Each structure stands twice: as C-alpha cells, then as structure tokens.
Amino acid sequence: xxxxxxxxxxxxxxxxxxxxxxxxxxxxxxxxxxxxxxxxxxxxxxxxxxxxxxxxxxxxxxxxxxxxxxxxxxxxxxxxxxxxxxxxxxxxxxxxxxxxxxxxxxxxxxxxxxxxxxxxxxxxxxxxxxxxxxxxxxxxxxxxxxxxxxxxxxxxxxxxxxxxxxxxxxxxxxxxxxxxxxxxxxxxxxxxxxxxxxxxxxxxxxxxxxxxxxxxxxxxxxxxxxxxxxxxxxxxxxxxxxxxxxxxxxxxxxxxxxxxxxxxxxxxxxxxxxxxxxxxxxxxxxxxxxxxxxxxxxxxxxxxxxxxxxxxxxxxxxxxxxxxxxxxxxxxxxxxxxxxxxxxxxxxxxxxxxxxxxxxxxxxxxxxxxxxxxxxx
Amino acid sequence: xxxxxxxxxxxxxxxxxxxxxxxxxxxxxxxxxxxxxxxxxxxxxxxxxxxxxxxxxxxxxxxxxxxxxxxxxxxxxxxxxxxxxxxxxxxxxxxxxxxxxxxxxxxxxxxxxxxxxxxxxxxxxxxxxxxxxxxxxxxxxxxxxxxxxxxxxxxxxxxxxxxxxxxxxxxxxxxxxxxxxxxxxxxxxxxxxxxxxxxxxxxxxxxxxxxxxxxxxxxxxxxxxxxxxxxxxxxxxxxxxxxxxxxxxxxxxxxxxxxxxxxxxxxxxxxxxxxxxxxxxxxxxxxxxxxxxxxxxxxxxxxxxxxxxxxxxxxxxxxxxxxxxxxxxxxxxxxxxxxxxxxxxxxxxxxxxxxxxxxxxxxxxxxxxxxxxxxxxxxxxxxxxxxxxxxxxxxxxxxxxxxxxxxxxxxxxxxxxxxxxxxxxxxxxxxxxxxxxxxxxx
Numbered sequence: 001x002x003x004x005x006x007x008x009x010x011x012x013x014x015x016x017x018x019x020x021x022x023x024x025x026x027x028x029x030x031x032x033x034x035x036x037x038x039x040x041x042x043x044x045x046x047x048x049x050x051x052x053x054x055x056x057x058x059x060x061x062x063x064x065x066x067x068x069x070x071x072x073x074x075x076x077x078x079x080x081x082x083x084x085x086x087x088x089x090x091x092x093x094x095x096x097x098x099x100x101x102x103x104x105x106x107x108x109x110x111x112x113x114x115x116x117x118x119x120x121x122x123x124x125x126x127x128x129x130x131x132x133x134x135x136x137x138x139x140x141x142x143x144x145x146x147x148x149x150x151x152x153x154x155x156x157x158x159x160x161x162x163x164x165x166x167x168x169x170x171x172x173x174x175x176x177x178x179x180x181x182x183x184x185x186x187x188x189x190x191x192x193x194x195x196x197x198x199x200x201x202x203x204x205x206x207x208x209x210x211x212x213x214x215x216x217x218x219x220x221x222x223x224x225x226x227x228x229x230x231x232x233x234x235x236x237x238x239x240x241x242x243x244x245x246x247x248x249x250x251x252x253x254x255x256x257x258x259x260x261x262x263x264x265x266x267x268x269x270x271x272x273x274x275x276x277x278x279x280x281x282x283x284x285x286x287x288x289x290x291x292x293x294x295x296x297x298x299x300x301x302x303x304x305x306x307x308x309x310x311x312x313x314x315x316x317x318x319x320x321x322x323x324x325x326x327x328x329x330x331x332x333x334x335x336x337x338x339x340x341x342x343x344x345x346x347x348x349x350x351x352x353x354x355x356x357x358x359x360x361x362x363x364x365x366x367x368x369x370x371x372x373x374x375x376x377x
Numbered sequence: 378x379x380x381x382x383x384x385x386x387x388x389x390x391x392x393x394x395x396x397x398x399x400x401x402x403x404x405x406x407x408x409x410x411x412x413x414x415x416x417x418x419x420x421x422x423x424x425x426x427x428x429x430x431x432x433x434x435x436x437x438x439x440x441x442x443x444x445x446x447x448x449x450x451x452x453x454x455x456x457x458x459x460x461x462x463x464x465x466x467x468x469x470x471x472x473x474x475x476x477x478x479x480x481x482x483x484x485x486x487x488x489x490x491x492x493x494x495x496x497x498x499x500x501x502x503x504x505x506x507x508x509x510x511x512x513x514x515x516x517x518x519x520x521x522x523x524x525x526x527x528x529x530x531x532x533x534x535x536x537x538x539x540x541x542x543x544x545x546x547x548x549x550x551x552x553x554x555x556x557x558x559x560x561x562x563x564x565x566x567x568x569x570x571x572x573x574x575x576x577x578x579x580x581x582x583x584x585x586x587x588x589x590x591x592x593x594x595x596x597x598x599x600x601x602x603x604x605x606x607x608x609x610x611x612x613x614x615x616x617x618x619x620x621x622x623x624x625x626x627x628x629x630x631x632x633x634x635x636x637x638x639x640x641x642x643x644x645x646x647x648x649x650x651x652x653x654x655x656x657x658x659x660x661x662x663x664x665x666x667x668x669x670x671x672x673x674x675x676x677x678x679x680x681x682x683x684x685x686x687x688x689x690x691x692x693x694x695x696x697x698x699x700x701x702x703x704x705x706x707x708x709x710x711x712x713x714x715x716x717x718x719x720x721x722x723x724x725x726x727x728x729x730x731x732x733x734x735x736x737x738x739x740x741x742x743x744x745x746x747x748x749x750x751x752x753x754x755x756x757x758x759x760x761x762x763x764x765x766x767x768x769x770x771x772x773x774x775x776x777x778x779x780x781x782x783x784x785x786x787x788x789x790x791x792x793x794x795x796x797x798x799x800x801x802x803x804x805x806x807x808x809x810x811x812x813x814x815x816x817x818x819x
Binding site: 052053059061063064065066068069070091092093094095096097124125150 | 680687688
C-alpha cells in the first residue's frame with residue numbers, strides 16, 4: 001500500500017493519494033524500492049597469471065606483483081543478453097579503463113505485453129570518476145524504467161523520469177566527498193541514451209552524444225536512420241545555421257558536448273522520441289567509440305549483419321570488433337534491440353517517411369520525425 | 378610489540394600525482410602525504426605502563442673549552458638544559474651527557490638512565506652546576522655514550538637525543554664519526570643545535586640527517602631555553618618509533634629518489650634497506666600526531682597507450698622483531714599511458730610545488746657556497762632564483778631569511794643584490810634553515 005503523502009519529498013509538489021510518481025519531477029513516491037538493476041556479473045577470474053608478463057603472482061588489488069601491470073577488470077569487456085536484446089562493451093585499445101556502462105533488460109507491461117530496453121552511458125573523460133558516473137546512471141535509469149513499465153507508465157514519461165533519476169544519481173556522486181587527488185576536479189559526469197521497445201512502440205531518450213540508430217533488415221528498400229541528435233557543439237551550430245555540417249565537423253570543437261548528466265550540468269534537457277516501426281529491423285544504441293568509425297547511418301548499416309535481428313549478440317560483437325580493429329581509440333558499447341512488427345504491417349513497399357510530430361514534443365531534426373507513415377498527411 | 382600496536386596513532390597515506398603519461402614517457406612522480414592522528418590526546422603520556430617508561434631522552438651538552446668564550450655560552454647551555462629537564466614528563470627515562478673530546482654521563486651516571494619525577498629532575502639540574510668548559514670536541518664519543526645509555530633500556534622504543542654544540546668536530550677523524558652514525562642510525566633519533574657561528578652547518582646537518590632529527594642554529598645563546606623546550610615537547614609527543622616507508626616497485630623500474638619534503642627536505646634515497654622482492658624500506662623515525670610529505674620519483678618501463686601499471690605501492694609499517702611488519706596504511710602510485718595531451722601534460726600541483734621547494738633549498742646552499750668561494754655573480758644568480766621561488770610558493774620564513782643576506786629588488790623576477798656586511802649568523806641561519814619547506818598554498 002503506497003504511503004499517504006501530500007507533497008513530493010523531493011520537489012514539494014502536491015500529490016494525490018493514488019500517485020505513484022510525482023507529476024512534477026517524476027520521483028517514485030510509492031515508498032517501494034525498485035528492483036535491483038540488471039547489471040552484469042563480474043567475469044570469473046580465470047587468469048592463471050599476469051596477462052602482461054605471465055607471472056603467477058597477482059596482488060589482490062589487481063596488479064601484477066612482478067611487472068606492476070593492471071590485470072583485466074570485469075568492466076574491460078562485458079556481454080549481456082535479455083530476452084533477445086544483446087549488448088557488448090569493450091575497453092578498446094587506447095583507454096586504460098572502460099568508462100562506458102550499459103545494461104539490457106526485459107519485463108512485461110501490466111497487460112502482459114513484453115517490453116525490452118537498453119541503457120548505454122559514456123563517462124565524460126575530463127570529469128572525475130567517469131566510470132562511476134556511467135555505472136551509476138545506468139543503474140538508476142534501468143531500475144526506474146523497469147518499475148515504471150511494469151506499472152503501465154507511458155514509455156516516453158518513464159523515459160523522461162528515468163533520465164531525471166539518472167541525472168540526480170550522478171549529481172549525488174559529486175557530494176559523496178570521495179576525492180581523486182591529482183585527478184580532474186570536475187564533477188562526475190556521463191552522457192546517456194536508452195531505448196524501450198514495448199507493444200510495438202519504440203521510445204528513445206538521450207542526453208549528450210551517445211546515439212541510437214534504426215537499421216532495417218532490408219537495406220535496399222528501407223533506409224537506416226540516426227534517431228538521436230547530439231548535444232554537441234557541431235550539432236548546435238548546424239542547427240542554428242551558423243555552419244554547414246561539413247564545416248562544423250571539421251572544427252576542433254566539433255565533439256565538445258553541450259549536454260551531460262552531472263552536478264555541473266547547467267540544465268539537463270532530456271530528449272525523447274517515439275515511433276512505431278512498420279518494417280523489421282534493429283535498434284542500435286551505442287557510444288561514440290563505435291560511431292566515430294561509421295558516423296552516417298548508411299555507413300553503420302553496412303557493418304550490421306543482415307540477420308542482426310535474430311543474432312543480436314553476434315551483431316553487437318561484430319560492431320565492437322569493427323571499432324577495435326579500426327583503432328579502438330575510445331571505449332565501445334553497442335546494444336542491439338530486435339524489432340519485429342506484426343507481419344501484416346510489414347509492407348516492404350511502404351518506406352519510413354518523415355511526418356509531422358505526434359502528441360509528444362519532438363526534436364526538430366528531420367531524422368527524428370519517424371512517425372507512423374501517413375499519420376500526418 | 379603488543380605495547381605499540383595497542384596505543385599508537387592511526388596512519389593514513391594519500392597519494393597526489395598525475396598518473397597520465399604521454400606515449401614513451403617513463404618518469405612517474407608522486408607526493409605521498411602521511412598523516413598520523415589519534416595518538417595526540419595522550420600527549421606523550423606513558424604508553425607502556427607495564428615497562429614503566431614511555432620514552433628515553435639523552436641530552437648531550439658541549440662542554441669543550443670554547444664554550445667559555447664568551448662565558449655566557451656555557452651558562453646559557455646549562456640554563457637551557459635545565460629548562461629541557463623541566464619539560465621531561467614523569468616516567469620518561471633520561472640522562473645528561475657532558476661532551477668534550479670524550480663523553481661523560483654526568484647524570485644519573487653509571488651508564489644508566491634515570492626515571493623522571495620531581496626528585497630526579499631536581500638532582501639532574503643540580504648536576505648541571507658541575508659542568509665546566511674544558512677540552513676538545515669529539516661528537517662521535519658523545520653519540521656512542523648516548524647509544525650505550527639507550528641500550529641499557531632495550532624495552533623503550535622511543536629514544537631521542539638532543540645534541541648541543543658550539544664548534545667543529547675537531548678531535549676525531551670524520552671516518553670515526555661516520556662509523557658511529559652508522560651504529561646509531563635506527564637506534565635513536567637526534568636533534569642538533571649549533572650555538573654561535575663557529576660550528577659547521579654541513580657537519581651538523583649530516584648528523585641530524587643520519588639520525589632523522591632536525592638541525593638549527595641558536596645564534597644567540599639566550600634563545601636556547603625556548604628552543605630546548607620546543608624540542609622536548611616535540612620529542613615527548615612521539616608515540617611510535619621506527620616507522621618505515623616501504624616502496625614496492627615493478628620489475629625493471631628504477632627508484633630515482635625518495636625524499637621527505639615536509640616539514641623539511643631530507644633525501645632518503647640512499648637509506649634504502651631491501652625488504653623482499655622489489656621492495657625497500659626507508660626510515661622515517663618516530664611519529665607523534667603529525668603529517669609529513671614524501672616525494673617519490675620512479676622510472677618505469679614504458680608501455681603502450683591504454684595500459685595501466687602500478688608504479689609503486691607505498692606502505693607505512695612498523696617492522697616487528699620476528700621479521701614481519703605491521704602495515705599501518707598504504708597507497709598506490711599509478712602510471713597510465715594516454716594519447717590525450719590534456720591529461721598527460723597536466724602537472725600535479727603538489728609535485729610541482731615540492732620540486733620547487735627542493736630547488737629553493739639547493740639554490741640557497743649553492744648560492745652561499747659560491748659566496749664563500751668568492752664567486753659573487755653565481756651567488757647572486759642562485760640567491761635570486763631562491764628569492765623568486767620563495768616568493769612564488771609563499772615560503773615566507775625563507776624569504777625573510779633571504780632578505781637578511783640580499784636586498785630584494787624584484788621578488789617576482791628574482792632580482793637581488795648582495796647586502797654589504799652580511800653577518801655570519803644570518804648567513805648560517807639561512808643555510809641551516811634552507812631545507813625548511815612549506816606546503817602548497819590552498
């Protein structure tokens with residue numbers, strides 16, 4: 001039984017007794033704790049010796065007693081699947097730790113329809129403890145999404161609330177008093193992207209430059225799309241017409257992000273977009289460690305195996321391998337959500353096309369106006 | 378043993394470094410801040426009630442013939458020693474040694490230590506009256522006597538000597554002193570005080586360094602009493618002896634240096650004692666409630682971008698009689714290779730600051746050395762550099778001492794002129810205190 005409350009404990013918004021969530025800030029006001037986040041189990045330590053020098057002496061703190069080399073950590077490479085959704089993360093070649101974090105999960109709506117989701121976060125390297133920031137955001141957001149979807153929350157609302165929960169949790173890190181002497185003094189921060197597929201509807205939410213792409217099975221008659229618009233310097237100057245895309249991305253400031261989760265984020269603007277796919281395909285949710293090597297949706301689609309929908313883990317692995325082979329300059333995380341619309345809707349002759357925004361306020365970018373074909377004509 | 382672990386302060390180790398290295402870089406620098414807390418409330422009260430004594434103190438007073446010129450010197454030394462005796466807490470074992478070309482334990486005598494109480498303190502002060510100035514100076518014999526006295530009470534861990542002299546160690550070979558220092562190191566610590574200006578800064582500094590104590594000048598004999606009292610309070614505040622800084626480094630790494638950088642500079646690099654594979658112990662002496670910083674510089678084998686290596690594991694520990702060690706605290710110095718220039722070019726403010734403090738000390742010492750050798754140009758350049766660093770890093774006390782030797786025209790640029798008629802006392806004070814550092818300005 002929900003506890004009787006008259007005001008939200010977080011923002012003091014008046015509440016109705018039947019409210020599960022605060023209408024203003026989205027806080028869960030039921031007093032029940034959401035289920036533990038579905039986070040990957042640490043990989044079993046099977047290494048017989050140091051991966052660098054072969055010495056058998058390994059210290060408990062994760063370093064070789066002989067050469068001092070850091071031993072592989074659970075977060076260096078992780079793979080996770082849940083009810084057909086798969087994700088893979090990898091440290092890459094040039095960063096000493098994996099500051100990306102992700103999870104994939106499956107649940108059911110109150111009506112019994114299956115719902116799957118993926119959350120991917122990328123720690124901001126110039127902040128303190130970026131690896132903790134990303135893990136914290138993933139945990140907070142996935143816990144909220146699962147609870148909210150189970151309770152029948154509308155996916156776009158659940159998404160906005162989840163981003164709010166993640167933002168709060170990451171901002172809290174800055175207050176815990178843990179210092180990183182000699183390290184960055186910036187508040188822990190990360191970018192965010194997540195995708196929900198439930199009852200035929202896909203919902204994407206993001207802050208920063210982590211991305212989601214729509215990759216149809218049939219790449220001949222349907223088109224791959226980028227679903228997110230980066231909170232980045234380049235995207236911003238292009239959006240307001242100051243530069244062409246080519247000029248903006250050639251600028252050294254191009255990849256500077258203008259939105260992130262963290263205590264020092266001035267104003268967090270969660271972007272969400274929802275659409276109903278009518279052809280089969282996959283959603284790719286990824287960090288810039290991947291898209292830096294294949295930025296355009298069409299280029300990325302070429303790297304996605306045709307049977308990605310039925311082999312999501314293999315597809316995610318291949319994309320990670322592709323990025324590692326291409327240089328592995330950053331941490332790489334890819335989640336693949338198979339999308340299989342009911343057969344009667346799968347009309348190959350009906351391409352996805354731009355349409356007017358639906359009820360939910362949407363981003364102005366044309367790549368995001370992916371609504372039900374014909375709905376706005 | 379158990380006595381120590383029952384009541385010593387708790388230690389914490391904090392590491393300040395920029396762990397990011399550019400491709401191909403090999404040098405790792407870190408400032409290790411060691412803080413001991415929680416022992417201070419007992420304020421030097423006897424720790425080892427079952428053995429009867431918390432600490433042992435031996436005061437060595439120079440009674441060579443020169444102490445009579447001027448006559449006030451010995452009188453002041455006697456008075457100061459009296460003050461020091463007054464500050465010895467009840468239960469502390471102590472003795473007074475009169476030093477000339479030989480050493481005599483004038484109180485309590487018979488190669489023993491007295492236990493401080495009202496009566497013994499009064500008797501010790503009585504004994505001081507018998508001090509006369511006569512004979513030469515052979516500091517090694519004083520230290521040997523002190524060691525014999527400390528050895529009579531092997532059960533007392535905290536052992537501290539106070540050595541007061543006014544002249545050079547003229548009546549023994551340097552090699553003899555060297556040998557004694559080797560025997561005394563690790564057995565007891567010694568603070569040295571030079572009275573007047575006829576003693577040798579490098580000589581006393583060497584003794585204090587070897588025996589993990591401080592060295593200072595008491596230019597005016599009348600200042601002795603205050604200084605003695607301070608030293609004694611410090612000594613009485615010590616809670617735990619023989620703490621070692623253990624540095625583990627990976628295979629094929631080279632320790633370039635290990636220096637104590639606060640409260641004063643002390644190069645410990647050559648004081649290493651091997652402690653198992655790839656590890657070595659550096660002595661830090663006795664600790665009360667206090668905080669000290671160490672600068673550790675290690676050259677590690679280079680690794681590819683994206684790799685992380687443990688460059689050093691730094692532990693504070695107390696070696697146990699059975700060969701094991703009680704680890705009090707530890708910290709990690711890491712090396713991470715990156716191609717992100719913003720990370721690899723960032724300089725740790727702590728490392729930069731203490732590198733500056735070390736440069737300040739060496740500039741002063743080299744400048745004064747050049748001045749003695751008659752090279753005024755070099756001396757002016759060196760002390761100018763010292764003024765610039767002292768000004769920039771906010772080391773005000775050193776800046777003031779520099780001002781007594783040079784006229785500062787522009788502190789920011791380090792433009793200075795040597796003062797006419799610099800007094801020997803000011804020059805020696807600057808030299809002696811050149812190793813005194815300050816911490817990073819907050």
